[in-house]
Amino acid sequence: MRWSQAHIPTLRDDPAEAEAASHRLLLRAGYVRQLTAGHYSLLPLAVRVRTKIIAIVRDEMDRIGAQEMLLPALHPAEPWRRSGRWELMGQEMFRLRDRRDAELALGMTHEEIFATVARELNSYRQLPQQWYQFQTKFRDEPRPKGGLLRTREFTMKDAYSFDLDRAGLDVSFEAYHGAYTRIFERLGLPVLAVEASSGTMGGAGSTEFMCPAAAGEDLVVHSPSCGYAANIERATAVLDTVEDGPGPPAPEPFDTPGVRTIEDLARDHDAPADRQIKTLVYVLDGRLTLVLLRGDHPLNEQKLVDATGAADPRAAAPDEIRAALGALPGSLGAVGVTDLPVIADEALRGRRAMFTGANRDDVHLRGVDVERDIEVGAWADLREVAEGEPCPRCAEPLRITRTIEVGHIFKLGDRYARALGAEVLDPEGKRVPITMGSYGIGIERALAAIVEVHHDDRGIIWPTAVAPYQVTVVVAQSNDDPTVAAGDTLYRELLAAGIETIIDDRPERAGVKFRDAELTGIPYRLTVGKRGLAEGTVEITSRSTTETQKVPLAEAVPHLHTLLP
């Protein structure tokens, strides 16, 4: 490709709207343009990188025997209703009606649709099957942001495994785990494989592949000592024990004028935070629910969602709370509450002589025995782990790292197969639902994550495996015919050698070309200039090391060949 004919609209300055490094650099280096919030046009350089990422993912999918398919992006409502996710997906699912007024949805994911295709399987002898596709997913994100990191429309490689039973699923799951490890390694993405929440996917467990990056939106809790790693939505830690006194035979109210917070009560009434019960009020799918935690423990909302299966959780508003409990936040408690569901964090189990609000403004209770005095409907792990707490495996202090989710694999079990009627005959001739797994990688997010990991203040530094071109030939003096001719010859030789090359033949100063070469992140720059040619040399500059080597003209192509994989 000739740069003069290519559409690579590099920008001189950082775009104001971009915070994440990948967002800023992909805009500035002419890779992407926003059409509207959450929807990006991929320009030619980005498409070249995307194509390479897809080729690597496809290669590893094929290597584990997966077969590529392509299922529709626009779905009838019916399979989504059968799985129960038509409602569960809420506002995140784009919905529409066709000219016959039939309800449709844009696919956010494809468990239901692949399960529909799997109905045609009929014997355990056909299992396992591994099916995958590269298909656009549409998600009406509340806050699309970070350029390609969180969009409303993106390409996903989604794969689905179909096994006779859980043992088969475990084998499939391990195969994808291995494939994902190889994929991210080939893409140049360091990842932590972590325990994760399965969210709306359901099932028996899931593993996320998390790439540490400042622009990440997910927190991973991990122990450098033993390798324990979990999304903060799932992570646990060893709990410090708190000694409770025996406490009185019944809760005792006491006046607490002006007390509004855990800290107020601790300071003014000798009630340490770890001896308080924090009472939060949530509206879960329309129903007011009390959520109890230890005073010093924060709630992780995803844990609450996972524990309750709520599709649409939100904190209750003060007027809703007063109407239900007769008090405002600051004096709330669950003692004596019988008409609302109560869910309590495991850390409160067995606790006695605790403090909590009395559901009267400016009054609290002391001497609360949680199991004696509160009708706890459900116990769950709800608290969010904090940095430095002891690892649940090795007891060493936990660390918390900001990460980007680049892959997520799920053991689904038979939920979707049951709902959609995907069954096979087992060896005994009995009809059983197929056991499924699902496995996703967001392609454009992976592209952005690579930029997050591989850049410096001058621009992107592509790993050669995904670079849009391997070499850019920079003609330093475009007005000097012999230099232009020498550049052209090298360009043609590089192409003939099978090296993906672009030649910067624009009538620009060398400095502009150098700047764009660095900005766009092409691994090697071959500079052809008047002075070098006079002594029969050209320069090869590595984008990653920034080192420049002078090589004889005739050795330039063979030398680049040795540098490239």
Add this chain to the structure above:
Amino acid sequence: MRWSQAHIPTLRDDPAEAEAASHRLLLRAGYVRQLTAGHYSLLPLAVRVRTKIIAIVRDEMDRIGAQEMLLPALHPAEPWRRSGRWELMGQEMFRLRDRRDAELALGMTHEEIFATVARELNSYRQLPQQWYQFQTKFRDEPRPKGGLLRTREFTMKDAYSFDLDRAGLDVSFEAYHGAYTRIFERLGLPVLAVEASSGTMGGAGSTEFMCPAAAGEDLVVHSPSCGYAANIERATAVLDTVEDGPGPPAPEPFDTPGVRTIEDLARDHDAPADRQIKTLVYVLDGRLTLVLLRGDHPLNEQKLVDATGAADPRAAAPDEIRAALGALPGSLGAVGVTDLPVIADEALRGRRAMFTGANRDDVHLRGVDVERDIEVGAWADLREVAEGEPCPRCAEPLRITRTIEVGHIFKLGDRYARALGAEVLDPEGKRVPITMGSYGIGIERALAAIVEVHHDDRGIIWPTAVAPYQVTVVVAQSNDDPTVAAGDTLYRELLAAGIETIIDDRPERAGVKFRDAELTGIPYRLTVGKRGLAEGTVEITSRSTTETQKVPLAEAVPHLHTLLP
């Protein structure tokens, strides 16, 4: 790939719902399954063919210097409103609203969105640009049918050219014309390049690439003598001349009881059809319009749409007609009508002494001089050409052939660039709108068209360039270990030789495997059987010629190598 592990759900019988050969065979051979009307899942064999088609199209696009991009599939309403197509596209455009109630549409095509990206071009020096993508298009077809031939969701290669002026566009257009010719040749699709209606696309002309096939929905009018070819929506023919008498000074009414049709009037009142004026009533975007043709000439509705720019044409209902004209169809005419627009076919120009309805039931007029007696608002070519009429170029009899549209290229001009503000500075420093062209190929329709052209009563016959596998190794006796081992060895040798191979290792009778090999259309079958092995031979069968050759075991792979490109 091993057939025993692949998902190739062939069917023993023809599916009842399929009429088109490609629909029937792609279902039966296990290539596609319908999710819902107009939406198909592509199974592994279909994805392999699709990937090859895409690679060929991409190769030819790259060859003419086009750059691949990927623009969003979900569009904001704004660019569509600016071009005027938000309304024009009517019910065929899928529309929806996001969580913020913003109006969105699923892309039917991408002129507006590419023009948006082209706003970043700013100088004639950056032109020409050729940009393309492979992107899903969504169209709410009133009648999806024929399997992959007409769907609501499909992959399109759409390309757009950006030139400074019409002369530049002509050069770009020719480049795509050449690329398309090569693409269809490589895909094994015979095509006619024909003059076409530009429909809702607008612009200065378009060429369709039409593949003759029984399942086609488009009629092409062509002259085998001179090569003239046009879609019936555009085609013209030499008009036979009719001698008119001088006629009376004014139209004369006469009673025509019981006359309802052109034929009635001709038979009962000595009024030859070619001396009658046929009066049709259409509702064009809500406005009643009289459409006049010669009595023996049928209307082509697309010509009416093209002539009037109507977005939503329909024939008027009898009650609407009576309310407006005071008579029912059978006695309609345009003489004296001043309150409704009248559009007349060119064949009526200058005609005198004609017959037409009097807008009174059972009364007609004779002696009508079209230009004297009727207020014709617009003249246009409206009539549909008939088989055997003289070619407008060579005057030889025209033929009409049923075809599938596999490609369509448009000279758009500056309509979209003007609407979206895509302008550059010309050499004189003046801002001018960019001149655009657009160029489309439906990928899955091309796949189906290949099947329409290449099949027999036993199944598909893929050209090697697009076959999902080149060779299927059929192990005739799956229960005979030496045969299985010999098959496996050949399979591995073929893979090592870079030949895409599937091995049919299923525990089925040889007859079943032969049938599936023929049905799925794999170009070469390599049969490994007990009897042949005893004498050291295997059989190679060509799907296209159906000929079988016995070759020594050791020569099988080299022999197949010579057969394949």
